[in-house]
Amino acid sequence: xxxxxxxxxxxxxxxxxxxxxxxxxxxxxxxxxxxxxxxxxxxxxxxxxxxxxxxxxxxxxxxxxxxxxxxxxxxxxxxxxxxxxxxxxxxxxxxxxxxxxxxxxxxxxxxxxxxxxxxxxxxxxxxxxxxxxxxxxxxxxxxxxxxxxxxxxxxxxxxxxxxxxxxxxxxxxxxxxxxxxxxxxxxxxxxxxxxxxxxxxxxxxxxxxxxxxxxxxxxxxxxxxxxxxxxxxxxxxxxxxxxxxxxxxxxxxxxxxxxxxxxxxxxxxxxxxxxxxxxxxxxxxxxxxxxxxxxxxxxxxxxxxxxxxxxxxxxxxxxxxxxxxxxxxxxxxxxxxxxxxxxxxxxxxxxxxxxxxxxxxxxxxxxxxxxxxxxxxxxxxxxxxxxxxxxxxxxxxxxxxxxxxxxxxxxxxxxxxxxxxxxxxxxxxxxxxxxxxxxxxxxxxxxxxxxxxxxxxxxxxxxxxxxxxxxxxxxxxxxxxxxxxxxxxxxxxxxxxxxxxxxxxxxxxxxxxxxxxxxxxxxxxxxxxxxxxxxxxxxxxxxxxxxxxxxxxxxxxxxxxxxx
Numbered sequence: 001x002x003x004x005x006x007x008x009x010x011x012x013x014x015x016x017x018x019x020x021x022x023x024x025x026x027x028x029x030x031x032x033x034x035x036x037x038x039x040x041x042x043x044x045x046x047x048x049x050x051x052x053x054x055x056x057x058x059x060x061x062x063x064x065x066x067x068x069x070x071x072x073x074x075x076x077x078x079x080x081x082x083x084x085x086x087x088x089x090x091x092x093x094x095x096x097x098x099x100x101x102x103x104x105x106x107x108x109x110x111x112x113x114x115x116x117x118x119x120x121x122x123x124x125x126x127x128x129x130x131x132x133x134x135x136x137x138x139x140x141x142x143x144x145x146x147x148x149x150x151x152x153x154x155x156x157x158x159x160x161x162x163x164x165x166x167x168x169x170x171x172x173x174x175x176x177x178x179x180x181x182x183x184x185x186x187x188x189x190x191x192x193x194x195x196x197x198x199x200x201x202x203x204x205x206x207x208x209x210x211x212x213x214x215x216x217x218x219x220x221x222x223x224x225x226x227x228x229x230x231x232x233x234x235x236x237x238x239x240x241x242x243x244x245x246x247x248x249x250x251x252x253x254x255x256x257x258x259x260x261x262x263x264x265x266x267x268x269x270x271x272x273x274x275x276x277x278x279x280x281x282x283x284x285x286x287x288x289x290x291x292x293x294x295x296x297x298x299x300x301x302x303x304x305x306x307x308x309x310x311x312x313x314x315x316x317x318x319x320x321x322x323x324x325x326x327x328x329x330x331x332x333x334x335x336x337x338x339x340x341x342x343x344x345x346x347x348x349x350x351x352x353x354x355x356x357x358x359x360x361x362x363x364x365x366x367x368x369x370x371x372x373x374x375x376x377x378x379x380x381x382x383x384x385x386x387x388x389x390x391x392x393x394x395x396x397x398x399x400x401x402x403x404x405x406x407x408x409x410x411x412x413x414x415x416x417x418x419x420x421x422x423x424x425x426x427x428x429x430x431x432x433x434x435x436x437x438x439x440x441x442x443x444x445x446x447x448x449x450x451x452x453x454x455x456x457x458x459x460x461x462x463x464x465x466x467x468x469x470x471x472x473x474x475x476x477x478x479x480x481x482x483x484x485x486x487x488x489x490x491x492x493x494x495x496x497x498x499x500x501x502x503x504x505x506x507x508x509x510x511x512x513x514x515x516x517x518x519x520x521x522x523x524x525x526x527x528x529x530x531x532x533x534x535x536x537x538x539x540x541x542x543x544x545x546x547x548x549x550x551x552x553x554x555x556x557x558x559x560x561x562x563x564x
Contacts, residue, residue, distance in 0.1 A: 001062050001370060002147050002292040004112045011155065012109045015116060019043050020102035027099060043105065044115030048420050051095045055118040056108060060128035060146040060170070061089035061373040065360040068371060070111045072356035078104050083356065085341065085349045087413060087464055088167070089127050089373040090118060094420050116154060121162045123153040128170040129177040130374040133293060134336055134382040136328040140189040140197055142172035144290040145226055148281065152227050159234050163241035164249035166234075167206075179375055181205050181213045181495035182467055184251045185233055190220060198222045203233060203263065204255030207461035211497045212252045217264040223286070227279040232270035236263065296368040296383060301333025304386035311390045320446060321393050321404040335386050339379040339396060340403040340411065344436045347429045348414040349377030358399050366392050376413055378406065408445040409453055410436045413464055417457030417474060418481070424457030426474025426481035431455055431510050438511035448522060451531045452490070453514070467491040469532045470517060471498045472510065483510055487517065487543055488535045501544045509552045516547045
């Protein structure tokens, strides 16, 4: 993985010194909160409902065991003993003290981590497929390009004050695991007719108040022009993006208002002036950065199919875990393991300091000292020997990290919601907990198969509810918390924005609402049909009719409640 050079170290060191003085002045009332706000946001520090929250960047979701262990230390020493992994492959600490934040940033810097550009109207953390470099279906390892773009975008003076926040994603596999279609700009690795590597470029995707899928603005961009073409995109957005209305400031609104063809034309016009300039990447530069992502010292191993077959026969639980949490690796004899952070009773994405330390230890013993964070708020050990899978499963199980539910109903994506976030209209975590408790039957979950259930506490859509097969959005109605339900959303190669089924529901109704939706699916699906495919085949109406066909009893009582 990438290691800081002398410039990285110096930049981060100077930023911490600058920020420490800003905190000193704030605590001495030499800066007002209004004056301090943009300064702290530049360092990833938010003030939420109860305390400050620090968001730490995890570039393209990749961590070393040393870095992971530092995150556990910060959770233990400066938070309430846990951290929250987010849908942007970051981690958030929700209970930090302002006076301690410079020390936290100093500890992060000691292991080559920071919180720069995790907030504010700037280019945010660059994200990617969590299986980069190890996926069996990979066309190209895009991590070097993500790192190059990270270096280019960090402290870029021209793009430090954009109309709004800006999000990039990279995908290098045939299966899109990076949610590229809902990013401001995304790059899919492709090869041209001569086998040369380049990128399909998408722009104008996003969620929030106006969910829109991104559009292709260039079918093939030679990799050498990654930075110059990106600069052209950013210049068009920076010049013409709305600054008079925060709700219309994203690039998706600009692309929609101009039209895809006109937007692409304007980008091309900008690019014509700079495409062969100093921002053009060279083979030497790509090779330099790629050396940081060289494959580990893999052994020549046979497939352990016979051993795994025997172990699965001996343990049904291990077999279920293998089916849901283990993926094919690009190297024979190895496997990719997803570590579920979605055990029933635990807020999705949360991990205790003990668990963080534990997974860091596992990474060193089973996966060459590296691990990854996923968009779905889980963790990944990317290089596990197949012969060690049973032993690893037993260790994960001992710490509550072996729930075999990756991609199933209780693998819920969920923002912190109203329990923490000052922007939220409603709580998310209690809704996730109630649904997970209602369907805490792994046999049932495995039987009904893959279902993405996503929950956001407000329209900002940090829980990606728009692309959940079932999406739940918290809304405020006359000061009360209600929940709007959509179905038919999806991420990946066949991304789609879900359709709202009707009026919203109270919190107590939500488990029953999900149960009614699942009743329709189980009744009308054809053999082995996924939930999303059933929705696409029969439409929203049967689900709507079932959900609203009769009043829904309040959870835990015989009383009935109407819809808002």
